[in-house]
Amino acid sequence: MTTLQPPAAAEPRQAPPPARRDRRSWAGWGFIGPFVAVFALVFLAPIGYSIYLSLFRDQLIGGNHFVGLDNYTQALKDDAFWAAVGRVALFLVVQVPIMLGIALLVALALDSGRLYGKSFFRITIFLPYAVPAVVATLMWGFMYGTKYGLVGDINSAFGVSLPDLLSPGWVLASIGNIVTWEFVGYNMLIFYSALRVIPTSLYEAAEIDGAGQWRIISSIKLPAIRGAVVIATIFSIIGSFQLFNEPSILRPLALNSITTDYTPNFYTYSLSFNGQQHNYSATVAIIMGVITMVVAYAVQLRGMRKGA
Amino acid sequence: MRRSTSRVLRGLALLSTLALGATACGSSDDSSDTKAVSAGDIQSALKKGGSITVWAWEPTLKSVAADFEKKYPKVKINLVSERSGDKHYTALSNAISAGKGVPDVAQVEYFALGQYSLTKGLTDLAPYGAEKLASKFTPGPWNAVSEGDKVYGLPMDSGPMALFYNKKVFDKYKIAVPTTWDEYLDAARKLHKADPKAYIANDLGDAGFTTSMLWQAGSRPYKVDGTKVAINFDDAGAKKFETVWQKLIDEKLLAPVSGWTDDWYKGLGDGTIATLATGAWMPANFETGVPNAKGDWRAAAMPAWTKGDKASAENGGSSLALPALGKNKELSYAFVEYANAGDGVATRVSEGAFPATVAELQDTAFKNKEFPYFGGQKANEIFAESAANVADDWSYLPFQPYANSIFNDTVGKAYVSSTKLADGLKAWQEASVKYGEEQGFTIEK
Numbered sequence: 001m002t003t004l005q006p007p008a009a010a011e012p013r014q015a016p017p018p019a020r021r022d023r024r025s026w027a028g029w030g031f032i033g034p035f036v037a038v039f040a041l042v043f044l045a046p047i048g049y050s051i052y053l054s055l056f057r058d059q060l061i062g063g064n065h066f067v068g069l070d071n072y073t074q075a076l077k078d079d080a081f082w083a084a085v086g087r088v089a090l091f092l093v094v095q096v097p098i099m100l101g102i103a104l105l106v107a108l109a110l111d112s113g114r115l116y117g118k119s120f121f122r123i124t125i126f127l128p129y130a131v132p133a134v135v136a137t138l139m140w141g142f143m144y145g146t147k148y149g150l151v152g153d154i155n156s157a158f159g160v161s162l163p164d165l166l167s168p169g170w171v172l173a174s175i176g177n178i179v180t181w182e183f184v185g186y187n188m189l190i191f192y193s194a195l196r197v198i199p200t201s202l203y204e205a206a207e208i209d210g211a212g213q214w215r216i217i218s219s220i221k222l223p224a225i226r227g228a229v230v231i232a233t234i235f236s237i238i239g240s241f242q243l244f245n246e247p248s249i250l251r252p253l254a255l256n257s258i259t260t261d262y263t264p265n266f267y268t269y270s271l272s273f274n275g276q277q278h279n280y281s282a283t284v285a286i287i288m289g290v291i292t293m294v295v296a297y298a299v300q301l302r303g304m305r306k307g308a
Numbered sequence: 309m310r311r312s313t314s315r316v317l318r319g320l321a322l323l324s325t326l327a328l329g330a331t332a333c334g335s336s337d338d339s340s341d342t343k344a345v346s347a348g349d350i351q352s353a354l355k356k357g358g359s360i361t362v363w364a365w366e367p368t369l370k371s372v373a374a375d376f377e378k379k380y381p382k383v384k385i386n387l388v389s390e391r392s393g394d395k396h397y398t399a400l401s402n403a404i405s406a407g408k409g410v411p412d413v414a415q416v417e418y419f420a421l422g423q424y425s426l427t428k429g430l431t432d433l434a435p436y437g438a439e440k441l442a443s444k445f446t447p448g449p450w451n452a453v454s455e456g457d458k459v460y461g462l463p464m465d466s467g468p469m470a471l472f473y474n475k476k477v478f479d480k481y482k483i484a485v486p487t488t489w490d491e492y493l494d495a496a497r498k499l500h501k502a503d504p505k506a507y508i509a510n511d512l513g514d515a516g517f518t519t520s521m522l523w524q525a526g527s528r529p530y531k532v533d534g535t536k537v538a539i540n541f542d543d544a545g546a547k548k549f550e551t552v553w554q555k556l557i558d559e560k561l562l563a564p565v566s567g568w569t570d571d572w573y574k575g576l577g578d579g580t581i582a583t584l585a586t587g588a589w590m591p592a593n594f595e596t597g598v599p600n601a602k603g604d605w606r607a608a609a610m611p612a613w614t615k616g617d618k619a620s621a622e623n624g625g626s627s628l629a630l631p632a633l634g635k636n637k638e639l640s641y642a643f644v645e646y647a648n649a650g651d652g653v654a655t656r657v658s659e660g661a662f663p664a665t666v667a668e669l670q671d672t673a674f675k676n677k678e679f680p681y682f683g684g685q686k687a688n689e690i691f692a693e694s695a696a697n698v699a700d701d702w703s704y705l706p707f708q709p710y711a712n713s714i715f716n717d718t719v720g721k722a723y724v725s726s727t728k729l730a731d732g733l734k735a736w737q738e739a740s741v742k743y744g745e746e747q748g749f750t751i752e753k
Contacts, residue, residue, distance in 0.1 A: 060427055061535045061748030148571060167724055255566060256513055256720030260713060273398050274713035
């Protein structure tokens with residue numbers, strides 16, 4: 001694109017002459033000012049306040065006092081916290097690949113053009129994502145029930161004894177099932193929309209070269225949507241580390257299986273609201289935030305390096 | 309495009325994970341005034357009028373508040389009754405630590421009083437004349453609200469324990485009503501054998517129930533002396549409870565149903581949960597929650613741990629207290645006294661509350677009241693006798709609400725895995741000790 005005569009009002013994309021840089025950067029600040037203000041208020045301030053809180057300890061006896069990094073050393077030695085981190089890490093390495101695998105499979109199937117009723121499948125697979133997590137969890141919770149739930153009905157109808165899906169050994173898998181059900185559609189949509197933007201001319205060229213469908217998938221489609229896969233993976237990692245809704249809603253149905261420190265987020269919640277340990281809760285939240293950041297960043301670096 | 313995506317993602321990852329920080333507010337110390345308040349002060353406050361806010365979920369208080377307003381037309385009572393249990397305490401604690409929106413009167417269950425009185429969250433009612441009311445109340449509840457010469461609330465109701473049993477089920481399978489816990493165990497086996505769908509009781513681990521059972525068995529796990537606390541579940545009383553209850557768990561004789569759930573009401577109604585050991589405040593809940601089983605149920609004295617022993621315990625029960633940061637103290641106290649030691653008691657009893665006052669408990673009309681729900685049984689006789697046999701040397705932890713919140717993390721394991729009840733209690737003890745130490749209590753070991 002060539003512009004013979006630039007209009008009087010400078011186009012934003014063109015490099016500004018050095019002399020005008022100062023004024024321009026102020027104008028830029030003017031534009032992002034409102035955002036920065038909101039950003040500082042709703043993000044930076046709470047984070048700063050959490051860090052501030054994490055340096056104190058407010059006790060029932062003895063009141064509030066500065067403890068430096070004591071809360072951090074305590075958290076790093078806290079078995080309950082690390083058990084919770086281990087639990088979500090296990091959840092992450094098992095549930096996320098399964099969920100993304102299914103989502104990818106479905107997206108590829110939809111994109112293949114060989115499916116009848118494509119839009120029907122697309123909407124039904126996406127539908128669970130539209131169900132609020134609370135409703136979804138309760139619904140599954142009632143199905144899992146061995147006494148009055150679906151599992152109980154199957155047991156009594158066929159005289160079998162299925163395992164109690166809400167028992168300590170099974171409940172993490174049961175939560176994984178709920179989360180997978182909820183988010184396959186969402187991830188499918190990310191993958192599917194990435195697949196839709198691949199120019200069809202590539203497929204035509206591949207066909208002329210004699211490539212089969214599998215070859216097209218592995219050589220064109222998957223590399224083309226790598227970015228989307230990395231995004232979905234990072235969202236899923238964050239989601240796993242922040243696991244809270246499902247265990248906390250399921251807890252009344254599985255009181256003895258889901259402890260109040262089941263996931264890091266649930267632990268911070270319990271510390272704050274049951275134990276009034278706001279300071280320690282803030283500390284745990286910050287440590288968990290850092291862990292999530294590091295893991296998400298590592299995955300992103302790796303994913304993007306391959307893609308480049 | 310790709311680079312900016314990555315930057316956005318990095319930002320997102322950072323922000324969404326860091327934004328977890330819970331907010332809290334520093335607690336403000338408040339000096340409670342200790343000067344005596346004369347009856348005249350209270351009378352003049354009533355004449356002057358004003359409005360007070362009451363946070364309480366006890367249903368009978370509605371009529372009491374209406375009566376009080378009628379008697380003192382210048383007084384307005386805002387009764388906030390939506391919250392109960394944990395939510396109530398969370399809201400109350402938050403209001404107290406924020407120093408804003410604190411109610412003038414709050415319902416506080418006996419097990420939670422310690423936490424608030426210790427942190428100076430409650431007004432000492434002794435200067436208002438509360439200590440003169442000691443003889444009006446039964447010893448258990450009075451012991452729960454008073455500490456030395458301080459009084460942190462007036463007992464509103466009490467929960468002397470009784471064994472409610474489904475007579476229809478017991479008659480059907482010709483099982484005798486157990487008078488000891490060993491007989492109870494036998495009855496549980498017999499019942500479950502006769503009908504595999506039926507259980508003697510439901511239990512999935514309930515802190516309030518377990519502590520009451522320990523109380524009855526003579527265990528005194530908590531010793532509290534100001535900020536000095538000892539926690540020990542390793543005593544003879546606890547052993548008695550563990551032995552019987554472990555068998556009930558191991559032989560799968562307890563319905564895996566939590567209290568106050570739909571399944572629970574269903575089980576109480578259809579005979580699959582045959583007994584319920586709980587506080588004397590239960591009848592009103594039976595009538596509203598399990599209307600279809602009217603006539604099936606009866607009340608009996610709690611089974612004894614050793615034959616002939618009459619020891620009973622309290623389960624539940626609450627007081628009305630005045631948060632230190634509340635306003636209109638004289639007016640608030642006048643209302644609390646009216647509701648819990650004055651004319652309000654009769655109103656509340658007539659609506660099904662179980663009183664904590666001696667006069668009502670010994671009243672012949674009260675004792676002779678026939679409960680149509682229990683087939684015309686004079687159940688109050690049993691409850692009153694239980695109330696008289698409650699050992700009054702029990703104490704809860706000053707941080708019992710927190711301890712209860714982690715009960716299922718620890719003791720709960722015994723109900724769903726191979727962990728033994730005794731080990732579960734030990735784990736609960738350790739977790740409670742840990743919290744106590746973190747909160748600055750001196751834990752004696």
